[in-house]
Amino acid sequence: MTGSVKPRIDLPRLMGRIEALGRIGALPGGGVCRLALTAEDGEGRRLVVGWMKELGLEVSVDRIGNVRGIRPGRVDGAPVMIGSHIDTVATGGLYDGNLGVLAGLEVIAALNDADRVTRRPLAVAFFTNEEGARFAPDMMGSAVHQGALDLDVALAVVGIDGRTVADELAAIGFAGDAPPRSLMPCAYLELHIEQGPVLEREGIAIGAVTGVQGISWTEYSVSGVSNHAGTTPMAMRCDAGVVAARSAVAVREIAERLGGAQVATVGSLRLEPGLVNVVPRRAIFTVDLRNTDEARLVEAEGLAEMAIAEAARAEGATVTSRRLARFAPVEFDPAIVDLVEKTARRHGASVKRMPSGAGHDAQMFAPDCPTGMIFVPSRDGLSHNVREHTDREEIGLGAGILLDVVLQLADGDG
Numbered sequence: 001m002t003g004s005v006k007p008r009i010d011l012p013r014l015m016g017r018i019e020a021l022g023r024i025g026a027l028p029g030g031g032v033c034r035l036a037l038t039a040e041d042g043e044g045r046r047l048v049v050g051w052m053k054e055l056g057l058e059v060s061v062d063r064i065g066n067v068r069g070i071r072p073g074r075v076d077g078a079p080v081m082i083g084s085h086i087d088t089v090a091t092g093g094l095y096d097g098n099l100g101v102l103a104g105l106e107v108i109a110a111l112n113d114a115d116r117v118t119r120r121p122l123a124v125a126f127f128t129n130e131e132g133a134r135f136a137p138d139m140m141g142s143a144v145h146q147g148a149l150d151l152d153v154a155l156a157v158v159g160i161d162g163r164t165v166a167d168e169l170a171a172i173g174f175a176g177d178a179p180p181r182s183l184m185p186c187a188y189l190e191l192h193i194e195q196g197p198v199l200e201r202e203g204i205a206i207g208a209v210t211g212v213q214g215i216s217w218t219e220y221s222v223s224g225v226s227n228h229a230g231t232t233p234m235a236m237r238c239d240a241g242v243v244a245a246r247s248a249v250a251v252r253e254i255a256e257r258l259g260g261a262q263v264a265t266v267g268s269l270r271l272e273p274g275l276v277n278v279v280p281r282r283a284i285f286t287v288d289l290r291n292t293d294e295a296r297l298v299e300a301e302g303l304a305e306m307a308i309a310e311a312a313r314a315e316g317a318t319v320t321s322r323r324l325a326r327f328a329p330v331e332f333d334p335a336i337v338d339l340v341e342k343t344a345r346r347h348g349a350s351v352k353r354m355p356s357g358a359g360h361d362a363q364m365f366a367p368d369c370p371t372g373m374i375f376v377p378s379r380d381g382l383s384h385n386v387r388e389h390t391d392r393e394e395i396g397l398g399a400g401i402l403l404d405v406v407l408q409l410a411d412g413d414g
């Protein structure tokens, strides 16, 4: 059954799929908005499921809406899985997540063309709500898939628009019936854009990803007192907006003071009532803290907590907090990192071993099976930005390395 033709990535076919998926939810000035479980996400999912079926994959959907397509091997058993996500942030590009899923389909297409059956089965999967931009936490689908997040807790999550995961899954027709942990792979791989500046700056083609930094998301809600912007003396204000502003500056200063890998972002801020002539009575804002070092991340969390409490106290306001997401740093299997590096070098690519600054579905698999990721460069280091771009040659190189690594894992004796 194993053909003698060497399987090859068909780059125009892969780029055609990336562009076709990118037309769903396309934004007028470029970029894509396919927030998780919206109608656009549903349309994108149906397009990809159609491609999976055309390629002969046996498709199943689990209870959190993760979609898995299986290609049988010569032996039964756990598949080598290629996965990522197709949801985007509201200001997304064509590549974040989508590249990993569609390169997975291209691996299958290349094997089909070469009439090549691997020893182990293969799976291509896309996971619900990796971004976490509409429903927290991020990596929701892969966390449920691997049993790290309770299914019912995830289904009950209320998004930024007041809808629940369960209702929105049903609305787009992706509330499947396969339970969590119903498809445990023997190895997991993800091709992804770097989403940062390192590879481009250093002129390196491929990142062999060593792990993912820890992620901490918290939402703060500050209560002050609404009053007239013209009549309320400065000394008599209890301005929730000022507390949020001071907090944003404070968490940035904390990250700068801690240095190293520490980053901090206030990415969402809403003021109520949000009117030009009213002192805000409420401010709701998020803090995203990340570090490759868990102890430093815990330290940053403590410092942020104290600074925000102090900003509220100084204004006479009160503040409550709600954890949205918390993931410890993850290290990938050194053998897979070595395999990615060695394979990339065999393809003539320059390689750097590097941690990921962004969260990825791969991190949910790392505790359960050998896991690795392949990075390709991001132009100007931009991602979560409509100008996100990776050159097609870089995509072709990354997809070829993915194919080669998959074959070694699927046909190896281990």
Ligand code: GLV
Residues within 6 Å of the ligand: 130, 131, 138, 357, 358, 359, 360
């Ligand atoms: C997910 O994309 C994240 O890293 O925020």
Ligand code: MN
Residues within 6 Å of the ligand: 085, 096, 097, 130, 192, 359, 360
């Ligand atoms: Mn991603």
Ligand code: MN
Residues within 6 Å of the ligand: 089, 096, 131, 358, 384
């Ligand atoms: Mn993303």
